[in-house]
Amino acid sequence: MDGTYSLFSVVSLFVGGLALFLYGIRIMSTGLKKASGERVRILISNVTGNRVYGVLVGAFTSMIAQSSSVIIATLIGLVHSQLMTSTQALAVIFGAEIGTTAMAQLFAFQLHDYSLTIFAAGFALNRLGKSESLRFTGEALSGFGLLFFGLKLMTEAVAPLHNYAPFLSALRYLENPLLAVMAGVIITALIQSSGAFIGIVITLAQEGSLTLNAGIPLLLGANIGTCITAIVAGSGMLRAAKRVALAQVLFNAAGVILFLFFIPEYADFIRSISPSKDSLASDMVALEVPRQIANAHSLYNIFMALLLLPFLSGFDKLLNWLLPDDPEEIRQRPSIWYLKESALATPTLAIRYARAEIARMASIAAKMVGASCFHFIRSGPDRDVVFPKLSVLGGMVMREEKLDFLEKRVSEYLIKIARRELNERDSKEVFALMGIVKDIESIGDVIETLSGKLVGGKMWLKSELTEEGKHELTELLKHVTNDMEQLADSLSEMDSRYPSRLIMHDEEFKQLVAHAESAHMNRVARVNESEITHDIHMELINVLEQVHHYCKRIARSITACNESER
Template sequence: MQDGHSWLSISISFAGGLALFLFGIRAMSAGLKKVAAKKMESFVATILNNPVYGLIAGAFATMIVQSSSTIVVILVGLVQSQLMTSTQALAVLFGAEIGTTALTQLIAFGVHEYGPLFFAAGFLLNSIAKREGIRYTGEALCGLGLLLFGLHLMTASTTPLLGYQPFIALLHNLRNPLVSVLVGLCCTAILQSSGAFIGIVITLAQQGVLTLEAGMPLLLGANIGTCITGFLASAGLFRAAKRVALAQLIFNATGVVLFIAIIPWYADVIRFISFSVPDGSSVMLAHDVPRQLANAHTVYNILMALLFLPLLPPFSRLLIRLLPDNPDEIRQVPSVWYIQESALATPSLALSYARAEVARMSRILERMVSALLYPFISVEKGKDSVFAELSVLEGITMREEKLDFLESSVSEYLIAISRRELNEEESRQVFALMNIVKNQESTGDVIEKLIGKYLQGNTVFVKGLTEEGKTELVLLHRLVCAEIETLTEALLKMKKETVSESILCDTVFLSQVSQAEKAHLKRVQSVAESGVTHNIHMDLLDVLKQVHHYNKNCARILSEFSSSAK
C-alpha cells in the first residue's frame, strides 16, 4: 500500500464504482418514475386528511421512485400550488423517511455480484418490449444493475485497504459519534444522495472494517445531509413550501439528538432483533454488520415517524411560529377572492360574485400589461409595482399564473351557474362573462409567449431599441393600458356606457400602429440599430395589436350584452 500506483488504482476503481452507483440510482429512479410517478403526485395529493394514510403513502411512494428527495420536491410543489397544506405534507414526509430504507435493505443483502445480470435483463426488456410500461421497467432494471455493479467495484477497490494501518486508524476515529454524524452529513450533502453514501458505508461494513456502533452515526448524519435537496427545491418559493424542507431538517436533527446518546444500547437491540451476537472478528463483522446497519436504519426511521405522527398539530404550529406566513406572499398565490359555492343557489348573487372576480382578473391583467414594455426599454430589472420584492419579470410571471388559475376557476363557476334556473338576461350574462374570461386569459398567454421568446430567467433585453422606436411603442402601450382600465370599470357594472367608444371604433389605434410600422421600416433602411432590433420591434407591435384585439373583443361582448339587456 506504499506504492503510488496502488493508490491511483484504488482511487480510479472506487471513483468509477461510485459514479456507476450514482448513475444507477438516477437511471433506476428515472425508469420507476416513468412507470409510476405520473400517478404518484396525484396519489400523494389525495391522502390529505388521515395522517396514517399519509404516512403509508409517503413510504410507498418513496419505495416506488427510490428517492425521498423526489417526494420532498413533490411535496414542496404541492404545497406551493396550494393542493396540500404544509401540515398535510408532514405525514407524507415522515413516511418518505421510512421509504428510504428500502434501498438500504437491498444493498445489505449483498446481491451486488448479480448487477450484470439485472442490467442484461433490463437491457433486453428495454430493447424488445413494445409496451411502454415494460420498456420503462427495463430501464429501471438497467439502473439497478449499474447500481449493484458500482457497489461491486467499490467493494473490490477497497479490499487492499484492509491491511493498511493508516486507513484502519482513520476508521477508528469514526468511533466518535459526533465526528461520524458530521462526516455523514457532509458527504451526503456533497453527493446529493443519502442512498449513495449509505452504499459506501455498507460497502465498508461488508469488508469487515466497520462496526455497528461506528456505522450508525454515519447513517444519522446521512439523514440530515439529504435535507439539502428540500432546501434547494424550496428556494425562492413561499414560506408554506419552505416549511416542508424545514420540517424534514427538524425531524432528522431531532432523531440524531435522541439516538446519539443511546447508540451502544440501540446497537445491542439491533443485534438482538437481527439474531446476531457481538464478535470482534473481521469475518463476523463482514457477515453481520451490513444487515444490522440496514435494520438499524429501518427501525430508526419507523420509530421516529411513529414518535412524530401523534405530534403533528403542535409540530405544525411550531413550524408556523418559526417560519410564519408572509401576507405579501399569500397575495401572490393564485386564489379566488369572491366566488363562493354557497351562492350558486341564488344565481343573481353568484353572478355578482363572478363579475367581481372577472373584474379582478382585469385588474391583474392591467398590471401585467402595464409592465410589458419595461424589460425591453430599460437596462434595469426594475421592481414590481405592487410587490417590491419581485422584479418586473417575476411580477408578470406571477400574474400569468394567476390568470391561468382564475380562468379555470371562474369558467367552472360560470358553468355551474348555467346549470341553474336562469332568466334570459342571466343566461346572456353567463355567456358574456365566459367569453370575456377566455379573452383575458388569451391576452396573458400572448404576453407570456413574448417573454418566453426573448427573456430567459430574470434577465433584461440587452439589444437596445432606438429612442424613436421606444417612443412609438410607449404611445401605443399607453392606449392599450387605458383600454384595459376602462374595461375593468365596465365589468363591475356590465354596462355599455362605461366602455370607451375608442375601443370599438379603433381607427385612432390602427392609425398609430400604421404610422409606427412605416416609421420603423424607414429607420431599418438608414439606421443599423433598427435592423438589429427589427424582429423584436415588430413582435412588440404585434403583441400590442393582439392585446388591443382582445380588448376590443371584450368591449364588443359588453356592448352586445348591454344592448340586448334593454
C-alpha cells in the same frame, strides 16, 4: 497496498463504481416514475388530514420513487401551488423518511453476484416488452442491476485498503459520533443522494472496515445531508412551501439530537434483534453488519415518525412560529376573493360574484401588460409597482400564476352556474363570461411568452432602442393598458359604454401601429441602432397588437350581452 499506481487504481475503481451506482439509481428511479405515471403525484395530492394515511402514502410513494428527496420536492410544489397545505404534507414527510430506508434493506441482501443478470433481464424486458408498462419496468430493473454492479465495483475497490494505514487511520475518526455525523452530512450534501452514501457505508461494512457503532452516526448525518435537495427546491417559493423543507430538516435534526448520545445502547439493541454471531472476525462482521446497519436505518426512521406523529399539530405550530406567513406574500398568493359556493342556489347572484372575480382577473392582466415593456422602454429601479420586494419580471410571473389559478377556478364556477336553471339572458351572459375568462388568460400567456423570449434577449442586446422608438412604444403601451383597465371597470357591471368606444375607435389603434412601424422602418434605413434592435422592436409591437386583439374580443362579448338584453 502500496505505490501510487495502486492507490490510483483503487480510487478509479471506487469512483467508477460510485458513478455507475448513481447512474443506476437514476435509471431505476426514472423507470419507476414512468411506470407509475402521474399516480404517485395524484396519490400524494389526495392526502387529507388523516395522519396515518399520510404516513402510508409517504412510505409507499418514496419506495416507488426510491428517493425521499423526490417526494419532498413534489410536496413543496403542491403546497406552493396550493393543492395541499403544509399541515397535510407533514405526515407524508414522515412516511417518506421511512420509505427511503427500503434501499438500505435491498443493499444488505448483497445481490452483487447477480447484478449483471438483473441488468440483462431488465434490458431485455425494456427492449422486447410489448407494452409501455413492461418497458418501463424493464428500465427500472436494468437500473437496479446497474446500481448493484456499482456496489460490487466499490466493494472490490475497498478490499485492498484493509492494510492501508492512512485509510485505517481515517476510519478511526469515524468512531467519534459527532465527526461521523458531520461526515455523513457533508458527503451526502455533496453527492445529493442519501441512497448513494448509504451504499458506500454498507460497502465498507461488507468489507469489514466499518463497525455498526461507526455506521449509525453516518446514517444520521446522511438523513440531514439529504435535506439539501428540499432546501434548494423550496428556495424562491412561498413560505408555506419552505415550511415543508424546514419540516424535513427539523425531523432529521431532532433524530440526531435524540440518538447521538445513545449510539452504543442503540447499537446493542440492533444487534439483539438482528442475525448475529459470537465471532468478531472480519468475515463475520462483513456478514452481519450490513444487515444491522440497514435495520438501524429503518428502525430509526420508523421510531421518529411514530414519536412525532401524535404531536403533528404542535409540530405544525412550531413550523409556523419559526417561519410565519408574510402578509405581503399572502397577497401575492393565488386566491379567490369573490366566488361563493352558497350563491349558486341563486344564479343571478352567483353571476355577479363571477363578474367581480373576472374584473379582478382583468385588473391583474392590466398590471402585467403595463410592466411588459419595462426592460426595453423604461429606466429606473427594477421593482414591481405593487410589491417592491419583487422584480418587474418576478411580478409578471406572480400574476401569471394568479391568472392560471383564477382561470381554472372561475371557469369551474361558471360551469356550475350553467348547470342551473337559467333564463335566456343569464345563459348568454354565462357563456360570454366563459369566453372573457379565456381571453384574459390568453393575454397573460402572451405577456408570459414575451417575458421569456425577450427579457433574456435584453441581456445580449448590443444597443438600446432609440428614444423615438421608445416614445412610440410607450404610446402604444399606454393605449393598450388603458383599454385593459377600463375593461376591468366595465366587467363588474357588464357596462358596455367603454367597450363600445373601444370597438368604435379601433381604427385609431391601427393608425398608431402603422405610424410606429413606418417610423421604425425609416430609422432602420438610416440609424444603425434601429437595425440592431429591429427584431425586438417589431416583436414588442406584435405583442401589443395581440393584447389589443383580445381586448376587442372582451369588448365585443360585453356589448353582445347588453344588445341581447335590449
